[in-house]
């Protein structure tokens with residue numbers, strides 16, 4: 371068999387195994403330190419107060435429309451580590467738009483990337499949004515952030531009907 | 541946005557070859573489906589070959605194989621081999637005027653969006669979009685005839 375084909379196949383099998391081994395569930399208080407660590411590791415800025423606040427608002431309240439989900443290694447003891455997280459909520463935007471699922475945070479532990487965890491988190495929050503009754507999911511990404519842009523595109527997201535505008539306030 | 545003909549041909553060729561990793565297609569196979577002359581296609585394949593995106597297979601039944609990484613190569617990578625995505629005219633007297641600068645500012649907004657769009661779509665993502673079109677019932681006329 372051609373090596374390119376067999377490599378691609380092995381990669382896919384390995385990825386499927388990893389995705390099967392991942393468990394996605396709602397965040398718990400015990401996960402918050404792991405989320406803070408993961409985020410500090412990725413963004414190089416520790417934001418404990420911010421994450422504690424996000425946990426209070428998105429992990430505790432209005433859970434029928436707010437989703438703070440974490441991914442953990444399914445083979446390990448629950449709560450032993452967070453491999454990634456995704457946060458979103460149902461939002462009704464201005465200008466008469468119908469409510470949609472809005473994703474505003476997504477991060478996967480760098481050592482665990484390219485193993486399908488991001489996809490598993492994306493699929494899980496899509497399911498939650500659908501169960502909550504919305505049929506559209508949106509997010510906003512910096513134009514030069516190619517990694518998340520490529521990720522969201524690979525999940526089938528397309529440009530939406532809004533343009534983001536801004537102005538310097540002098 | 542309008543892409544040059546060579547750019548479109550290159551994208552189609554890459555999509556065809558990436559759909560059959562490890563297998564080869566001849567210039568004639570690709571040309572037939574998209575109604576492109578073998579001559580034009582051969583020129584485009586040379587550019588893709590030099591960029592390391594395709595490799596040529598010699599001998600009977602020879603042709604080209606995709607040799608890039610479909611999950612890393614983006615549409616922007618292919619487009620930039622054939623055209624520049626910028627509307628600024630170098631050394632233009634008109635562009636140096638305040639009016640010219642205001643226009644350049646607006647046109648670069650468009651360029652930036654075009655670059656972000658093309659750069660965010662990998663060949664693998666494009667293949668998924670193709671599959672969706674097929675699922676929606678879009679079929680290739682030539683392919684239907686020859687089957």
Ligand SMILES: CC(C)(COP(=O)(O)OP(=O)(O)OC[C@H]1O[C@@H](n2cnc3c(N)ncnc32)[C@H](O)[C@@H]1OP(=O)(O)O)[C@@H](O)C(=O)NCCC(=O)NCCS
Nearest residue numbers: 475476477478483484485486487488489518520521524611
């Ligand atoms: C974006 C991110 C969440 C992806 O997580 P992940 O677990 O590595 O993603 P997956 O393994 O599920 O990949 C799913 C698809 O995304 C795309 N993708 C992921 N990483 C990619 C990369 N480095 N280059 C190109 N495409 C990539 C691929 O199409 C991939 O599918 P494939 O492997 O079958 O080709 C992760 O890289 C990350 O946390 N990045 C930094 C944080 C960030 O920028 N977050 C978004 C802003 S809120």
